[in-house]
Amino acid sequence: MNHTEKLALRQALEALAVDYWYEVDFNWGQNADAYYTDDAVFTTSQKSRTGRAAIADFYTRGRRAARAPRCT
Numbered sequence: 001m002n003h004t005e006k007l008a009l010r011q012a013l014e015a016l017a018v019d020y021w022y023e024v025d026f027n028w029g030q031n032a033d034a035y036y037t038d039d040a041v042f043t044t045s046q047k048s049r050t051g052r053a054a055i056a057d058f059y060t061r062g063r064r065a066a067r068a069p070r071c072t
Contacts, residue, residue, distance in 0.1 A: 029059030 001009070020035045033056035041048055042055045049055055 024059075032056075032059050 016035070020032065023029060023032050023035070033052040036042065036052055036055050038052055039050070040052065040055065041050050042058065043049075044058075049058055
């Protein structure tokens with residue numbers, strides 16, 4: 001991979017991370033599971049969740065949805 005390709009990859013990954021956190025911050029992660037692979041493992045300080053369905057559950061019905069509005 002040459003320098004230009006590395007920069008393009010880095011920019012694409014950075015944009016993906018920004019989009020993900022925008023989704024989490026401003027849409028409460030209602031579609032955050034779309035950023036994960038089918039076999040992803042999402043780990044918090046309390047529990048690990050495996051797969052998109054479990055990750056979606058964390059954001060839609062879990063503790064995340066019950067929190068107060070974000071200020072970012």
